[in-house]
Amino acid sequence: MTSRTRRSLDPADYVYRHDVRVRFAETDAMGIVHHAAYLPYLEEARVEYLRAIGHPYSSLRAAGTDIAVLEASVRYLRPLRFDDVATVHLVPVAATRTSFEIDYLLTVDGVACSHAVTAHACVNERGRPTRLPMWLTELAVTRSSHR
Amino acid sequence: MTSRTRRSLDPADYVYRHDVRVRFAETDAMGIVHHAAYLPYLEEARVEYLRAIGHPYSSLRAAGTDIAVLEASVRYLRPLRFDDVATVHLVPVAATRTSFEIDYLLTVDGVACSHAVTAHACVNERGRPTRLPMWLTELAVTRSSHR
Amino acid sequence: MTSRTRRSLDPADYVYRHDVRVRFAETDAMGIVHHAAYLPYLEEARVEYLRAIGHPYSSLRAAGTDIAVLEASVRYLRPLRFDDVATVHLVPVAATRTSFEIDYLLTVDGVACSHAVTAHACVNERGRPTRLPMWLTELAVTRSSHR
């Protein structure tokens, strides 16, 4: 589903940005941020993006809809280190009636450190796939057409 | 509730042991295991202990009972490092009708690296405290009287 | 070393506060924040406190000094949930030439959810204990005398 060639290293290609300060707990014995710690950064940025566009994830959840992760892919270009402020840039890039994708660029002081993509579906309280809310489909479709 | 003086550095004072291999993901930029990573080790040992005595936690959960953590306290004596095999020794040490405590000793190659205590209550599916199952009360009471 | 009775549920007894937004990644299958996730919250607040008083931890580390954790103890009073903004209140409460302690109170919307204490020592690049920097000793001593 994901088409990696779409990923851009230019922050101007993304519609939202969110800063994350690297915790010491997220580093590893190589002295850099462990590769698994990036996924919660992406998730935190997604959650803040949904809040910013008026659809907080906690409201979705209260209404019985969860956003499941179908796929996650991360490229690590330059290491993140303790106390770095990583800016997570994101853009929804594709959607069907049941799934959508978001692209991410992580920068520190304007330098690209990582890019990533996640694919998602909406699920109900029993974990069954459901159609996306209309606003979510349109959001991604609109974004895609911009590109 | 916890009485730290009870904690022993002698593995013979514990009734169950479980080995955990340190993951690279659990280390930090000091080159040792991050202090927060110990709590999942204790939890994993608790879960294996409950399985060993015939009361698997997944059965408790399937019956609508969860074991909440009321308190956790860890002393770090010697660092754990990547690839170490840490042996978690544990013993239930106290119980009331609604709560119980477990003591832990972590060793690597027989050398004490950490001791810890956790206090717990049982809760129902809405998170409300419930009485402990009889076997759990008796288990801890018995263990306490041994000491 | 830690004296639990000192812990206060009154935010006025703490000298610094730092907000942390709960990540979805930090919740568990009980629907609340996993107990191990609190320790990185405390750590993040410590790091911000050191920055606020002009002694950023990254500078300490660059100078070859690390702050090791000797002990951590957390009481869980009320669960934290996804998307909660937890305010971590902290105060240094004791110090010797080689170790110091910090007390914490976590609140959500002004309601106490947890209190905690951590004890620390400074170590050099080989992990050996060193004397505390003077500012750190004085900081804690001063705070203690206030109480």
Add this chain to the structure above:
Amino acid sequence: MTSRTRRSLDPADYVYRHDVRVRFAETDAMGIVHHAAYLPYLEEARVEYLRAIGHPYSSLRAAGTDIAVLEASVRYLRPLRFDDVATVHLVPVAATRTSFEIDYLLTVDGVACSHAVTAHACVNERGRPTRLPMWLTELAVTRSSHR
């Protein structure tokens, strides 16, 4: 670098398997394993694989070589749940002089739950890329030619 079409859902296409028991700490408020928790499972399996073929990662590290992660990609097919025993099947699938890739299949009771790929480079103590050890290049090349 990664070519996803190579990934197989047939355990027979993998050369090594390692079991991981899901920890409660790894679940999230959806009641399933959080997507970020899979990466440490893959890492644990890699480490056990290197040990099994006589090249323990701790020896590599002691000799000044680290294995950095260049890319990680995971597809989530079926959720993992608390206490599941996930079998991580892996196979090295490609190598150049400076990088290599590993494919993974996760199964629970023989049912495919996830597949994944990670790409790696060897780095020295300053984080600089170095040539792969010969055994590592040959290992992956051999495996590739099998496919």
